[in-house]
Each structure stands twice: as structure tokens, then as C-alpha cells.
Amino acid sequence: MTRQAEVAVVTVQDIAREAGLSASSVSAVLSGQHVKRRIPSVTVNRILAATRKLRYVPNVTARSLRAKASGTKQVVLSVLTSYEAPVFLLSQTLHALDRAVAQRGEAAANYLVNVEFFHAGRLSQLSGLADGHRCNGAIITNTIDLDDHFLSSAKLAFPVVLLGRRIPGYPGVSARTEMVGRSAAEILVRAGRRKLGVLQPTVLTQATRSRFAAFVATAEQTVGAPPMIITCEGLSERAGYEAMRRVVALNTVCDGIFALSDGLAIGAYLAIKQSGRIIPDDIAMVGVGDNPASHYIDPPLTAFESAEEAQNEAAAQLLINLVNGAPEENLTVEVPIFPVLRESTGHIHEPSLPQSPAKRSKASK
Amino acid sequence: MTRQAEVAVVTVQDIAREAGLSASSVSAVLSGQHVKRRIPSVTVNRILAATRKLRYVPNVTARSLRAKASGTKQVVLSVLTSYEAPVFLLSQTLHALDRAVAQRGEAAANYLVNVEFFHAGRLSQLSGLADGHRCNGAIITNTIDLDDHFLSSAKLAFPVVLLGRRIPGYPGVSARTEMVGRSAAEILVRAGRRKLGVLQPTVLTQATRSRFAAFVATAEQTVGAPPMIITCEGLSERAGYEAMRRVVALNTVCDGIFALSDGLAIGAYLAIKQSGRIIPDDIAMVGVGDNPASHYIDPPLTAFESAEEAQNEAAAQLLINLVNGAPEENLTVEVPIFPVLRESTGHIHEPSLPQSPAKRSKASK
DNA sequence: GTGAAAGCGCTAACAG
DNA sequence: CTGTTAGCGCTTTCAC
Numbered sequence: 143m144t145r146q147a148e149v150a151v152v153t154v155q156d157i158a159r160e161a162g163l164s165a166s167s168v169s170a171v172l173s174g175q176h177v178k179r180r181i182p183s184v185t186v187n188r189i190l191a192a193t194r195k196l197r198y199v200p201n202v203t204a205r206s207l208r209a210k211a212s213g214t215k216q217v218v219l220s221v222l223t224s225y226e227a228p229v230f231l232l233s234q235t236l237h238a239l240d241r242a243v244a245q246r247g248e249a250a251a252n253y254l255v256n257v258e259f260f261h262a263g264r265l266s267q268l269s270g271l272a273d274g275h276r277c278n279g280a281i282i283t284n285t286i287d288l289d290d291h292f293l294s295s296a297k298l299a300f301p302v303v304l305l306g307r308r309i310p311g312y313p314g315v316s317a318r319t320e321m322v323g324r325s326a327a328e329i330l331v332r333a334g335r336r337k338l339g340v341l342q343p344t345v346l347t348q349a350t351r352s353r354f355a356a357f358v359a360t361a362e363q364t365v366g367a368p369p370m371i372i373t374c375e376g377l378s379e380r381a382g383y384e385a386m387r388r389v390v391a392l393n394t395v396c397d398g399i400f401a402l403s404d405g406l407a408i409g410a411y412l413a414i415k416q417s418g419r420i421i422p423d424d425i426a427m428v429g430v431g432d433n434p435a436s437h438y439i440d441p442p443l444t445a446f447e448s449a450e451e452a453q454n455e456a457a458a459q460l461l462i463n464l465v466n467g468a469p470e471e472n473l474t475v476e477v478p479i480f481p482v483l484r485e486s487t488g489h490i491h492e493p494s495l496p497q498s499p500a501k502r503s504k505a506s507k
Numbered sequence: 508m509t510r511q512a513e514v515a516v517v518t519v520q521d522i523a524r525e526a527g528l529s530a531s532s533v534s535a536v537l538s539g540q541h542v543k544r545r546i547p548s549v550t551v552n553r554i555l556a557a558t559r560k561l562r563y564v565p566n567v568t569a570r571s572l573r574a575k576a577s578g579t580k581q582v583v584l585s586v587l588t589s590y591e592a593p594v595f596l597l598s599q600t601l602h603a604l605d606r607a608v609a610q611r612g613e614a615a616a617n618y619l620v621n622v623e624f625f626h627a628g629r630l631s632q633l634s635g636l637a638d639g640h641r642c643n644g645a646i647i648t649n650t651i652d653l654d655d656h657f658l659s660s661a662k663l664a665f666p667v668v669l670l671g672r673r674i675p676g677y678p679g680v681s682a683r684t685e686m687v688g689r690s691a692a693e694i695l696v697r698a699g700r701r702k703l704g705v706l707q708p709t710v711l712t713q714a715t716r717s718r719f720a721a722f723v724a725t726a727e728q729t730v731g732a733p734p735m736i737i738t739c740e741g742l743s744e745r746a747g748y749e750a751m752r753r754v755v756a757l758n759t760v761c762d763g764i765f766a767l768s769d770g771l772a773i774g775a776y777l778a779i780k781q782s783g784r785i786i787p788d789d790i791a792m793v794g795v796g797d798n799p800a801s802h803y804i805d806p807p808l809t810a811f812e813s814a815e816e817a818q819n820e821a822a823a824q825l826l827i828n829l830v831n832g833a834p835e836e837n838l839t840v841e842v843p844i845f846p847v848l849r850e851s852t853g854h855i856h857e858p859s860l861p862q863s864p865a866k867r868s869k870a871s872k
Numbered sequence: 873g874t875g876a877a878a879g880c881g882c883t884a885a886c887a888g
Numbered sequence: 889c890t891g892t893t894a895g896c897g898c899t900t901t902c903a904c
Contacts, residue, residue, distance in 0.1 A: 201897050204572055208640075229594045438744050
């Protein structure tokens with residue numbers, strides 16, 4: 143209904159008219175066939191001139207439809223994610239999808255995997271959601287409430303698997319995030335901390351909200367006071383640093399902090415150290431989120447690892463099965479999520495590193 | 508020419524035949540119009556059954572072509588990157604592209620930005636490169652030699668901007684990487700280091716090779732010996748850790764290391780510390796690559812920052828202009844690349860953090 | 873050398 | 889309620 147600002151679209155027909163020739167000649171020139179078709183350079187130039195003059199932009203869709211012979215992929219699988227999310231997990235999701243596709247052997251050649259981005263909160267504005275003209279199936283991740291709300295009332299034209307969140311009616315793969323917030327508080331309390339704090343981004347997702355709520359509730363139960371809430375502008379290292387710098391300037395500082403994402407914790411480390419405090423002696427830290435740097439920073443960060451690999455694997459399989467006609471029963475996979483205890487909470491660093499995701503997944507077969 | 512394993516593709520026609528109905532009825536049912544068209548549920552079920560039986564997967568391209576009315580985007584801009592590359596830079600590139608599109612005002616609604624992935628070395632296998640049936644223009648990045656070789660002899664059907672590498676005949680935006688290798692060696696030597704080492708991935712890109720070569724050459728000139736070459740399996744933190752762990756077990760260890768990517772340096776930090784050595788006292792480290800964690804690790808990592816923001820900005824603008832008919836002269840943008848000296852080479856950590864990329868780019872206007 | 877015509881797969885009018 | 893028809897924009901025979 144919302145009629146777009148109908149920009150006049152230039153087609154090969156228009157160019158043909160402008161140049162006083164036929165569409166096929168134009169097409170031949172534009173696809174570099176002019177030598178094969180022995181079109182004289184005068185004509186070629188005339189066509190090229192008209193093309194430029196009219197500011198022609200080819201319609202890839204039409205080309206694609208026509209190009210069946212030249213190996214068009216039949217099945218398009220997309221990952222839909224927000225611009226604002228940390229991207230380091232994206233590559234895992236893609237790899238998982240790629241592997242799932244490769245498993246189909248022969249048929250793999252017909253699949254195409256890509257990523258489309260939306261601004262957090264504006265998933266609904268992505269085109270092709272309602273009529274399925276962009277993909278045959280999608281993994282949707284990193285949505286915020288507005289997007290979730292849209293999804294819960296929308297009917298998408300293709301199978302969808304949600305990654306890292308739950309919305310009734312959609313197949314989804316997620317981690318048990320309630321456990322995270324509670325467990326984070328318990329770890330800090332067991333490490334002897336009483337003045338808890340939480341580093342949280344301004345915009346919460348389903349997962350971060352759930353972690354936050356459980357952490358706050360558990361803190362109130364166990365130490366009898368709500369945690370200090372430290373708000374950060376986003377999820378980046380920088381955001382964590384700046385928020386923490388403001389906090390360490392105060393007199394009363396907490397002694398145990400839960401960061402709703404690893405990146406925030408990494409940034410906070412520097413602010414804490416610059417203030418002359420020691421981790422974990424003065425402040426213990428707990429993170430969450432599979433940031434690859436978490437193992438390696440000093441001291442290594444106690445963090446929850448959400449078995450991303452397992453989630454991605456499951457989501458990819460689920461999606462491919464759905465696209466290939468598996469019944470869309472309320473398929474839901476919940477993977478457990480465990481803390482990896484490291485020195486940032488006073489635990490002794492395990493000498494051997496955890497297995498890499500790749501190895502882990504192989505071992506589980 | 509390479510005829511694919513012609514998988515028989517099921518169309519709505521096939522379903523119609525199977526169900527003994529017409530294509531339009533099938534289409535109506537599949538697009539959820541059955542209530543509007545008052546199709547009895549018997550018929551609906553018959554169609555649905557046939558659809559499942561034949562394992563129908565809709566052709567998104569055909570839908571898209573038909574869906575002109577429903578807001579199909581006319582101009583598709585893609586970022587083509589490899590699965591194997593670190594993805595944290597991707598989001599910047601996308602943001603830049605998104606901003607460049609938004610600048611076009613009204614017309615922005617006609618643009619679609621997405622990302623397509625290829626396996627390093629197999630760019631040539633991406634479909635739609637030769638006939639332009641996937642996008643109207645692309646930023647290509649994170650290629651390895653094989654891909655570059657393919658590009659230099661191929662003729663793509665759409666405008667391309669290379670990001671982070673140079674290939675004759677293509678517009679491109681890159682940093683002056685030769686400077687990096689040389690400068691890295693000089694920084695280490697000036698910090699009093701004589702036994703240099705370099706952490707390098709097994710697979711080199713144009714940029715990493717150039718950094719590597721310049722570092723080796725400068726090392727030979729200045730300290731009279733080639734650096735110790737430490738090979739890592741990839742670019743990850745983990746790869747850096749494992750490679751460095753092997754090295755610290757040896758008797759002779761270098762005292763100044765250049766890591767060809769920040770991630771490798773971050774991983775190496777832990778191995779060095781675990782061996783009881785101090786950074787920078789025993790080993791100085793230099794990285795490169797805009798990893799957001801580099802500022803915040805302990806000690807903060809001296810690293811080259813390639814003004815990614817400026818590069819992305821330039822590449823995005825270049826691409827949009829080309830797609831809109833700007834003359835494809837040999838447009839090449841080279842941005843300088845500077846070291847940020849921090850404590851990992853014994854420099855005093857600057858009290859104020861560098862400006863964030865966003866601020867930096869605004870300031871430069 | 874060039875144009876006319878067909879058709880990729882799908883959906884939306886429009887007749888029945 | 890259902891089928892026929894047209895056409896999205898492009899490329900590719902096939903005639904002329």
C-alpha cells in the first residue's frame with residue numbers, strides 16, 4: 143500500500159528506443175557480445191552513450207531469472223542479523239550453514255548462502271519478508287524487542303529459525319539464559335563478593351534482558367541488595383571502558399561485576415587497572431558471550447560459553463530441513479550454557495585450553 | 508559449459524499438474540490467498556499435499572521479478588568476503604555502505620545491501636560474477652592470491668571496488684602496507700630489540716605478504732639477521748597462542764615480535780605470560796589490524812591502525828558512484844597507516860584514548 | 873548486422 | 889471457486 147517514490151526505472155527497452163535500435167542489440171552490447179555479433183563500433187558507441195545518458199542500472203533479478211543456464215542457484219538461505227550486533231559470531235553461523243549445505247552432496251551446488259542486515263528494531267522493513275522474494279529460508283538473530291514483536295505478529299513467507307531467542311510459533315535454537323544471570327551472581331557471591339554490579343548495554347535483547355533480570359533477582363536474594371547498574375553505550379570494548387571509567391572515579395565501587403557481554407568486560411579491564419585496582423582481588427569479573435579474546439586477556443575472564451557451535455549447528459540443520467519440507471512443528475532446541483571459571487573470579491586457570499569449536503563438534507559425532 | 512548436475516526443478520506448474528489444478532490456484536494457496544479466493548479446504552489440502560510430495564522450493568528470483576509492486580529493491584550492492592577472514596571489520600564496511608546509500612535520500616529505498624561469502628581461494632566459484640545476476644556492484648575484500656589471480660584475468664559484469672588490496676584494472680582502496688612491515692621492524696629496533704620474530708598465518712593475503720616481506724627485509728638490514736618466523740594456523744587468538752606456546756618452550760626466544768594480525772598478538776600474550784616472561788621487558792609486541800580489543804589488553808598493544816573507517820567510507824562512495832555511472836577510470840585511493848605506540852613496546856600509554864572511528868570521520872570533514 | 877519472438881517462474885487481473 | 893492470460897526485464901535463438 144505504501145507506494146514508494148516511484149523512481150522511473152530504465153530498462154533495456156528504453157535504451158533501445160533512445161539509440162534507435164532493438165533491445166536485443168542493446169543486451170548483446172551490454173553483455174559484451176558485440177564482437178561475436180559483429181556489431182560495428184559506431185553502433186556500440188551509440189548504445190553505450192544512451193546507456194550512460196539514461197543512467198541505466200541492470201535489473202539483477204531479471205538477469206537471474208533468465209540466466210538459468212548459467213548456474214543460478216535455486217535455493218537461497220540467508221542469515222538476517224542487525225548492523226548493531228557484534229559480528230564475531232556471524233562467521234560461525236555462516237560456517238555452520240555452509241557445512242550443512244555441503245552435507246547435501248550433489249545438491250549443494252543449488253544452494254546459496256548470504257547475509258542481509260537490518261537496523262536493530264527495523265527488521266520489519268527488510269524487503270521480501272512477506273512475499274518471500276529474497277530467500278527460501280532464514281536464520282534470524284540479534285533482534286531487539288521491536289523486531290521480536292514484529293515477528294510474533296507477522297507471517298513470513300519462508301521457514302525461519304530464530305537463533306538465540308524464543309518467540310512462540312517459530313522454531314528456534316537458544317541457550318538457557320535464565321541460568322546465566324543467576325549463576326553469575328552465585329559465582330561472584332561464592333568468591334566472597336557482596337557489592338555486586340552489572341555492566342549492561344542501553345538496548346537490551348531478549349537474552350541480555352533475561353540475564354540481567356536473573357542476576358538482579360539473585361543478587362537481591364543472596365546479598366540483600368540490588369546490584370549497581372552500570373549502563374554502557376552499546377556492547378563494544380570501548381563502551382565498557384568508558385562506563386567503567388566513570389564508576390572507578392566514585393568512592394563506592396562494587397567488588398564483583400557481571401558484564402552482559404564479554405566485550406564490555408574487556409573494556410572495563412583497562413579502566414579498572416588504570417584506577418590501580420587489581421582483578422580479581424579488588425573487583426571480580428564475569429562475562430558472557432564467546433568472545434575469542436576472553437581466554438587470553440589478563441587475567442583470563444570467567445565467562446559463560448553458550449556452546450555457540452552447537453547452537454549454530456542445530457539452527458543450520460533445522461533450517462535446511464524446514465526448507466526441504468520437514469514439518470514445521472514447534473521445533474525448539476535449548477542448549478545448556480556453562481560458566482568457564484578463570485582467574486578473573488579468583489579461580490585457577492586451567493592449564494589446558496578448551497577444545498576449539500571445530501574439534502569439539504567433530505568429537506561429538 | 509560445465510553443466511551442473513541438472514537437478515529437476517519443481518515449479519508451480521508441476522504442482523498444478525500433480526494436483527489437477529491450474530498454476531494460479533497453486534500460487535494463490537502458496538501465498539496464503541486461499542481465504543480471499545474462497546478455495547475450499549479440500550482443494551487447499553490437495554495442493555499442499557502435492558507441494559510437499561514434489562518437494563517444491565519456490566524460485567525467489569521469479570517471485571522477485573514479479574513482485575515489482577511490492578517494493579523490490581532495484582539496486583543490489585554486495586560485500587564479497589571470505590569465510591576465513593576475521594569478521595570484525597565487516598560491520599564497519601557495511602555501515603559505510605549503508606551510510607553512503609542513505610545519503611542518496613529518496614533513492615535510498617531502491618538500494619539493497621548484502622554480504623556474500625566465498626571460501627578463500629574460491630571467489631571464482633561465486634555465481635553471477637560473469638553475468639551480473641547477483642548484484643549491481645560489489646566491494647570485494649579478504650581475497651587471497653588465487654582470488655586476486657582470478658580477478659586480474661576475469662571480466663566481471665558489474666563495477667567492483669577492491670578493499671585492502673590492489674589489482675591493476677580495478678578501482679581500489681587500500682592502506683600503504685609496505686610502510687607497515689618496515690615501520691614495525693624500526694619500532695622494535697628502536698626499542699632496543701635485536702632478536703626479532705614474526706607471527707604469520709599459513710595463508711597470506713596481499714597485505715600480509717607485503718607486511719611480512721618488508722619486515723623481513725628491514726630486519727635483515729638493521730639487525731643483520733632475518734627474523735624468526737613463527738607460523739600460525741590462521742589468524743585467530745588461539746592460533747597465536749598455540750604458535751607462541753611452542754616458541755616459548757625453546758631456549759632461544761626472540762625479544763621483539765611483529766604479529767601480522769592483532770588476534771595473533773592477543774593469543775601470544777597469554778603464552779608469553781604463562782612462560783613467566785614480561786611484555787615488553789622480555790618481549791616487545793607489535794600488531795596490526797584494528798582489533799577492538801587491542802587498546803584494552805594488558806599491556807595495551809602497539810599496533811598499526813589502518814584508518815579502516817576512512818577506507819570503508821571511500822570504498823562505499825566509490826562503489827555507489829560507479830554503479831551510478833561514474834567513469835571507471837583507474838580510481839585508486841591509498842590511505843596512510845600509522846602505528847599507535849602503546850606499552851607493549853615500552854611506550855607510555857597515552858592517557859586519552861584515540862577517538863572512536865565515528866568521531867574521527869566526522870572530524871575529518 | 874539487426875530485429876522479432878520466445879520464455880525463465882511466478883503472481884495478479886480478469887473472465888468465466 | 890477456478891482457469892486463462894499477461895507480463896515483470898532480460899537474454900538467446902532464429903530469421904531476415
